[in-house]
Amino acid sequence: MKEYFLSLFASPLMCAAQAVGFCAMATAIISYAQKSRHNILKWQIVLCILWTLHFILLKNPTGAVINGVQIAKSAVFFLKDSRKWAQRKLWLPVFLILTAALGLITCESPLGILPVAGTCIASAGQWMKKPLTIRLLTLPGSVSWLIYDLVNKSFAGACNEVFVITTIIIAIITIDMKGKTKNESIAD
Secondary structure, three states: OHHHHHHOOOHHHHHHHHHHHHHHHHHHHHOOOOOOHHHHHHHHHHHHHHHHHHHOOOOOOOHHHHHHHHHHHHHHHHHHHHHHHHHHOHHHHHHHHHHHHHHHHOOOOOHHHHHHHHHHHHHHHHHHHHHHHHHHHHHHHHHHHHHHHHHHHOHHHHHHHHHHHHHHHHHHHHHHHHHHHHHHHHHH
């Protein structure tokens, strides 16, 4: 275990990769603290750029390509309110196909399928309207990325996914389950 943690910071390149990853994690927190969809998506573009750079520094093409596609997805969703072409429903399938195709092409092992599948599931969740559905579809995506990050020495990515998974579970318990209990009590 000690050797694993030492390997995460074994070279200047690995240190830089982890630093960029932690900047991405901080950007994720900032993005979700924004009040408007517009600002959330602006920060999401920066976030995806940082994760792409993180995986490039780790010399991990699958992680880099998947996050590169997410830059484009966030940019299109950002333009959705101001550009008619960005409002088309075809964008979700386009990004799902791009993620799957490019992710699978760059997979260096069967484990590379995890972030591809996880990103596709989470992207489908982001398209949904109900917050519980979004949370439930984001959860397996984060678990997939957590496993992938740990194996591929993305310590910052693993920390990010633990944070996301914890946040989702807390939200399901405090918002979704609590709300359901209240509604059942009212109905009785």
